[in-house]
Amino acid sequence: MGKVRKRKPNKTQNNILAENFDEELPVDSKENVIQTILDQLQGVNVEEKYCGLQTFALLIESPENIEQTIERGLVKVVAPLLLDPAGSIRNAAAGVLRNLSAVQLEVCDSLMEQDVMTPLLCYFHEHTETWTPEINSKTKSEDVDTIIQCINLLLNLCESSDLAVKYLGQSRVLSILLPRYLDIATFGCDIVSAVLQCLFVVVEDNPDVMEKVKSTCEKQLQELMVIENSDPSYLLIKTLAAGVIINTCGGNMAVLPVNVIHQIVTILAKTLSIDHRLLCNQLSSSVPLVNGSDKLESLQGKEAQVLENQLKSVSHMLDAQQRSIEIIANICSCDDANDEMDGPESSDSDELGDEDECSNGEEVALVEDKLPPEILEALISLEIFDKVWARTQLPADNVMLILEEYEGSKLIHKKVHTLQTRALLCVNNMISSLPVEHLGGVNGIYKIWVNIGKLVFKQSTDNLYILESATAVMRAALDKIKFRENGKSDECDLFRDLSLSDIEMMITGIKECQVPEIRSNLIRMIGILALLLVNKLNETSSNVICAITEFILEQAHKENEVWVLAEAIDTLVDLYSEDDTDALAAKVKLVEKLAVLAPILKNKARQQRKLPREYKVLVSTATSNLPRFIKYKKDRLSKS
Structure with a gap:
């Protein structure tokens, strides 16, 4: 709002x-x-x-x-x-x-x-x-x-x-608001959408509130989803109602009837079908511009009211699209599957993260296989990925500048950037969850990687949220190619001509990056690039792999965050676990350099114990795997 x-x-x-x-x-x-x-x-x-x-x-x-x-x-x-x-x-x-x-x-x-x-x-x-x-x-x-x-x-x-959330549950507020304040005829769209926005958040992972919503307003939520009105304010309400219904199922959309699943995805598709760039272009033509004396022209009377209504309409549309994308991102997340596999005190070997789920082994289920078929069919048939991808694109620079300069449209400018960030995060999840053939094959995923690379490395942006989500997409795209195709497909020849100059911008980006999450994504990404080149070894690719290795080793020595250090070490272990890399490992003196890093990693792990769970898993895995890997590689090199 x-x-x-x-x-x-x-x-x-x-x-x-x-x-x-x-x-x-x-x-x-x-x-x-x-x-x-x-x-x-x-x-x-x-x-x-x-x-x-x-x-x-x-x-x-x-x-x-x-x-x-x-x-x-x-x-x-x-x-x-x-x-x-x-x-x-x-x-x-x-x-x-x-x-x-x-x-x-x-x-x-x-x-x-x-x-x-x-x-x-x-x-x-x-x-x-x-x-x-x-x-x-x-x-x-x-x-x-x-x-x-x-x-x-x-x-x-x-x-x-x-x-x-706890205080809210102990109060009577939800009983006051539900279902009474979901009546559009009495309270209007603005109040109803505000209540739904609040419910969308407080219902998630809250069993008591889930039951309360189910028992008091399940019928009203279903009625809101079938409203025949395409005005942005009503699309926002329909989208939010769909989101609340999903959250009342604990996020497990598969328990809903198939017709309801299709109804929900249809609402999301319709919401995302509206061209947000066109709406912003039209709005930029309506807002007052700066005149010759650097003052904004002011609108009066009917013109001012028309602009106010247009601003409100675009704002509602962007809100609806953001919520739609968040819902899709949750649908395509496999966190629940991971949580079931990993107990609260799982051992290092149990917690290998998403990469383990997508490993090269024949018997390990791919992440994309975990999406229920009825949901997968709906996402594919309604072309949801293409619609989400379109939201990663900003309006033209001049349009964004106009929206930023006018006080009344500054919030629209901010919401467009937020929508782009959410869309990138959603693309990240969808790349993992959708079969490769529905992403345009390896060539299609490669194009995604290239296009996002332009955003990360060739456009100047100080929005760290966008950079973090964009680098996550690039990493996910390469992960998909590596794990889905085992890095050996002929289509992976896309990277055969990769040279040092091609990765120069990435290396510079890592050196200059102050945000650990972005640094981690970039380190893993160039490591995956190197791994893809292992299957196409020649003089050029060997030089690139050695340069990437030496750079990651150099960064590892400079890294203050233990979990990013663990990411760097884990990346090198993945890269050199292939037997074909023995000669390269000897050339860069990998074993000796990793032996120097091992006590540094162990010491930092002791110092930085307070980490989020997923980072603890990463650090623990790297700490236990590194000595074993050093011994394994040392033995192989001594025999060669």
Whole structure:
């Protein structure tokens, strides 16, 4: 949902502050501003409190101010205003807290620590249980906006905090909202979609909420899915209803009737069939442009209302497509299968990750074989991969620039980038889950790799989320070629002419990369490239493999993150496990260099024990495999 619309402040002080916030305030001036806000928020006059909330909203528009405002306790003072007798104060408080919660997960943690949940849950108990919008009420739009902002605040808190989900479950809020607030005729699309967005998050992995939703509103959710209306607001509702239904099954879509599965995938396909680039192009033609004096032209009256409706429509469409892609990504994830195979204290040999599932052994099931046939058939017949892939493409640069410059469309600009990131992550899952022939064969996967490579290495972007998801896709594409074709297909001749100059950009990218996740993806990726070349050994390919090996070894010595070091070592072990590589191993003195790295890995593993589970598995596997591999390779080289 969009940011809260701020009324024009009726205090001259706010106009002055707004100008000052364009530049960095001195520490003492900022402290004075914060103290003034605190004094205003704790006043008894409605105008004074409203002015304080408006100033707070302006202050937190600069991310560097957020930490200080939280430390000074502004949140503790603002949160109780959700229960203020004045509707305008409740609305402004809900808007500023919701905007604050949308900044980043760490901010949500701070909001939880400052007990935002108590007044928020009380708001629902006091103001929503019997409320219905009054058509002729002067405060209708304000009350509707307050409820939407509070639901979105609840959504953001629950998305970042298990404790928030627990508090929600212990309250009566879900009983108040369900199924009553799923009635579009009474509450309108905006409130219904906000409730569904919240449900989409809180139902996931929450058995108590799953049962509650099933018992109270399963019928309403099914009715929402069959609405005959292609307006973006209704497509968003249909998409969210489908997502909630899947989540009530614990994400196991296969337990649903076949006709419901096809109905859900059809909704996702229809949502993703709308050209988001075309919508953005049309929107960019409508937004005001900067004139000769570097000021934006302003729209008035009917023109302004038309633009507002267009912005809302595009925003709903992007939200619907993002949720559709997230649903598809979850459908194509094989995490559940991995979890069943790996107990909480599995041994190293049990936890070899996705690569083990896709190994070259004849008897090991491929990841793509784990997708239920009825779901696979629906995804393929409705060309879901092509539709998701289209979402990885941004509108033209000039369109994005226009959307970024106009204040009213900045959120659209941000949502387009978020959609691209989610689409890349979904492509990553789909590459693993779909049979290679439905991805255009090895040639098709190679084209994906090349196209994403242009995004990673040839386009300047400082969006680390996009870079991380894009490098994950490149890695998955090469994994698919290596594991599906065993690296020996004639089609793998695509890489036969790979030279050092071709991987120069990748090596430079790894050297300059500050993000461990991206570094890890790139290291694994060039390792897979080298492995593919092992089957096509000649003077050129041998030189490339040796260069990649020496580079990975060099990076391993510089690496601070133990799990990235483990990834680098695991990559080398994979590469040189082939007997054909003995001569190359001797040439780069692999055994001696790995023997130097072994104690470094072991020492870092002791120092960095607090790691996510998947990283612990990687480190543990590399630590146990490395000594065995060194002994094995040393024995082979001594006999050659």
